[in-house]
Amino acid sequence: MPSLIDIRRRVRSVKNTQQITKAMKMVSAAKLRRAQDRALAARPYATMLKQMLANVAEAASQNEDGSGHPLLAVRPEKRILVVLITADSGLAGGFNANIIKVAQKFADQHRDAELTFELIGKKGINYFRKREVKITGAHTDKLRNVKFEDAEAIAQSVITRFENDEVDAVYLISNEFKTVMAPTLAQTRVLPIEVPKSSGSVDYIYEQKPEELLGSLLPRYVKLLMYRAFLESVAAEHGARMAAMDAATSNASDVIDNLTLIMNRVRQASITREIIEIVSGAAALD
DSSP: OOOHHHHHHHHHHHHHHHHHHHHHHHHHHHHHHHHHHHHHHHHHHHHHHHHHHHHHHHHHTTSTTTTOOGGGOOOOOSEEEEEEEOOSSOOSTTHHHHHHHHHHHHHHHTTTSEEEEEEESHHHHHHHTTTTOEEEEEEOSSSSSOOHHHHHHHHHHHHHHHHTTSOSEEEEEEEEOOOSSOOEEEEEEEESOOOOOOSSOOOOOOSSOHHHHHHHHHHHHHHHHHHHHHHHHHHHHHHHHHHHHHHHHHHHHHHHHHHHHHHHHHHHHHHHHHHHHHHHHHHHHO
């Protein structure tokens, strides 16, 4: 059985750890509010752009060249680019492990295709650098302060590769913010773009041809998808870290209670042993 000094040292160590986890929970809660607001604010814009894209695509389809944009070209998926978004740091429960499992499963299911990876986040980079995969890009610190310019640059490089016939399809794997306790693992085909169906014909007044307008909307739609994925992943990460640190703080309290109980038992056993020794010594003198 450990000594009182060892148990007290362990209790002190667990209390220090508990203070750290409690502080990290508070920091993540503060960051989550801002990240959540940014993610939710981007959703209506994305919905309207998607609806506009559908309406313009329907109008452009009435012309012969309306569906001939390079970003709409469907080819056999022999060369696939996977854009994976993970976090730069851990201590977020299964946030990184779960999304990496999805990416690894996707790679296993497409062994016959030539896979390349565009990795965003240190956790995904560290994992796939140890595997025999082709990495075309590795980006860190992009999610610390999400900027549209960063997402736009990555999206533009992806678009250029697809237009140059370097890849046949592009898939985006990331976490979407649903609730604090349950982020959603999302796997989306970004390119070629699958134009959503229009809910109804809208009588737009076009200053330019619908096919020209469609050609300018398609790259912007891809860039918005990438930017939204950044925002959603950051919000999901802070939510997962807050939940993980809350669980760690609660577990630390349980450990402290158990150690305190053991310490009281050791102290009681020590006192009982000393009393027995005193009584035995007094009896021996008699």
